[in-house]
Amino acid sequence: MPQILVEALAKTYRVAERAPGLAGALSGLVRRRWRAVHALADISFSLEAGELLAFIGPNGAGKSTTVKILSGILRPTSGRVEVGGLVPYEDRVRHVARIGVVFGQRSQLWWDLPVIDGFDLLADIYRVEAERYRRRRDELVAMLRLEPLLDQPVRQLSLGQRMRAEFAAALLHDPAILFLDEPTIGLDAPSKLAVRDFVRRLNREQGVTVLLTTHDMHDVEALAERVIVIGQGRLLTDGPFESLRASVLAERRLHIDFADAAPEVEMPGVTVRARSARSLELAFDPAKIPTPKLIAAITAEHAVDDIHVEEPAIEEVIARFYDLHDAGEA
Amino acid sequence: MNALALYGRYVATSLRAQAQYPTATLMLTAGHCAATAIEILCVFALFHRFGSVGGWTFGEAAVFYALVNIMFSLADMLSRGFEVFGADFVRTGAFDRVLLRPRAAALQLAGHEVRLSRLGRLLQASVVLIFATNLVPIAWDASTIAIAVWAVAGGVALFMGLLVLQATLAFWTVDSLEIMNVLTYGGVQAAQYPLNIYAAWFRQVLTFGLPLACVAYYPVLAILGRPDPLGAPDWFLPLAPIAGFAFLALSFVAWRAGMARYSSTGS
Structure with a gap:
């Protein structure tokens, strides 16, 4: 038996609808129209x-x-x-x-x-x-x-x-x-x-x-x-x-500072997110091209000063997730 | 800790909080005393001009005035949380905090703030009572004192009931309704005078609707040892204050309905 059990939880508020302005406020006193707001539709989880x-x-x-x-x-x-x-x-x-x-x-x-x-x-x-x-x-x-x-x-x-x-x-x-x-x-x-x-x-x-x-x-x-x-x-x-x-944003980011001018990079599964004179930020999917392989490929061809791998910031993951589910602020 | 002891703790806490601002508290108390003292001067002016009103002397009217104001100031002091319930608890969401504590909401509200400044009105009314006792022949013995205490208890219950009703309305209207002041402050004003000076329909309201006469007029007749000029039986006079407790009980029935509504709407 879980400590917290929530099953098919739903909460609907009744909100009074009111026309704008003073006339609306007054008519609202006499006859109200209600609108149902579904704050929770169907939530189940346990803890x-x-x-x-x-x-x-x-x-x-x-x-x-x-x-x-x-x-x-x-x-x-x-x-x-x-x-x-x-x-x-x-x-x-x-x-x-x-x-x-x-x-x-x-x-x-x-x-x-x-x-x-x-x-x-x-x-x-x-x-x-x-x-x-x-x-x-x-x-x-x-x-x-x-x-x-x-x-x-x-x-x-x-x-x-x-x-x-x-x-x-x-x-x-x-x-x-x-x-x-x-x-x-x-x-x-x-x-x-x-x-x-x-x-x-x-x-x-x-x-x-x-x-x-x-x-x-x-x-x-x-x-x-x-x-x-x-x-x-x-x-x-x-x-x-x-x-x-x-599930949302599996990609990783590779930041590279080059010893010389930043080169063009064209590899399958890799895109350039940002570039400046001597640095690049690449996005790649580690399932398609493993990180060591990508780094090896780049360092083999170019002189590199510094290199580091990053995951997308958690805010970015969540924002993408909301986008995918069309869950932005109602 | 049982409810009563906890209530005592709430009161002590509230007093300590007010002691943080001693000057403000003192000035508020003095101000309250002075502001309410004006009222008894008005009553005096009325009687000075007309000699007597409805067969009552100034001294007798002062007994009504004093008792009603003692009741109201005590009730006001003990139920501040209900008085400001709409504006300070429902609208701000602070009521959620009350509900998160494992105690009756009504107990927490009653203990919310016990305002020392209300002692101003209490003090003023007590002085008037002593003064009035010297003007009219009241035989203060065990039975009249008991009736007075009983009447004050019933009156405190009645005014608390009014404030609980005012708070209950806030479950529907969110804000504290100023219109309820017609009943509370208006009630204080109305009950300050003997019942028989009013029109018949208003006497009915004050006896059976908002039973202010039951906690003021009838028991005061018993204290003064006068029969009711309106013909209420003598045995009824000292019993009447029970209506105040009945009113409070009914107010709490409404309060419970309001609590149920709050838990389903959250506002």
Whole structure:
């Protein structure tokens, strides 16, 4: 029995249609016309305990709706959801006691209170027993380097500091499952690295199941072995990122700096992506021409200063994938 | 930690947050005290001009005024989360955060913010009550004190019920509806005066619709030891405040319907 089970999940919102302008607003008060918006059409997946899954998709694809249903805030129009044997929206209080949620855009903490006071209050809200709370808090404070921040009011923290505190707040009750909704949004580079490192440790060392939504492809690259892509409410792919890459954009890139002027290169399966006076960027399909063979062929004929192979950036892979599935922002 | 103890923690937390801005809190409290004190001056001016209204003296009217304002200020202090629910919770999405915590949403909202500045109105109304007690012959003994406390409890429940209803509407309208202030603040104004000065249909509304008379007019008659000039039986007078609790219970029925709607629309 998987820890998270989602079957044929669908969510349809009713949105009031309104003609523009004041006249439209007034007639909307009298008689409303409704339009159905299918936020989720048919989503199925399951997650074993200890997995780390990234949920990606363009804006409006249905990521947030899925996370809201999984965390018990929203009730789906149809379909079945079970998390740890509970139906989240049927049994909200029991369910949320066992999960942790971090929203990148929204704070869980009390703005005017010192960080530590917020933690204390959360321990009471979640009914964490005093001794367990103290141990868990000390552990999280050490992992997230929160010691110097504990006495500061939340409003005085930088965004990076606050996110670290948010993570601790979401984990004080020791949940087995963590939902992260765009946890690195707006963070500077060192803070992003710190968040990724922490999530990885939490998943590997403590076995916490993590479901993450993000637009930052480096989050995906650094964290997730498994990626689900959704677009327009449908599940487009579910699997390791590498197989997604292979199916969409298998090509590699070869950057060559020549000792002399860059030559013409004409080989089957190889195209020139960019050229300057003394360098070339080639795109090739390693299934048609293996990398060592291509390098050997070039270095045999030309004097080369430097050479390196690259895979297309993850953003490029995903953008291509959205194009292929016509899944751009609705 | 049980719900009541947790509520206490919420209150303490809220007070500590306000203590971060002591000057602002003090000035707000003083301002609130002064602003509401104007109202009792208006009541005084009215009685000074006409001597008595509907057979009531100023001292008796001041008892109504004081009790109603004590009820309202307590309810207002204890249900701020419901009052600002539409604008501060539904529209901003902060209600999701409430739902992510393993506690009743109503408990979290009640504890959201306990505003010290509301002590201003409470203080002012308490002073008026002491003052009024000196103007009219009230025999403060165990039974009249019990009726007063019971009436205030019923009144707090009634006004909280109104604020819960106001919050419930926000599930449909998203924003907090100012129109509900007609009922809350209008209700405070209406219940400040004895029931028998109003037209019959309005008396019905205040007894059976929005039962403000049940938490103010009838129990105050019992405290003053006067029979109801409108003919309500004597046994009913001290019992009437129970209507406030019934109103609160009904408000929570509506609230639950609103919660169900929220979970299916998410807005």
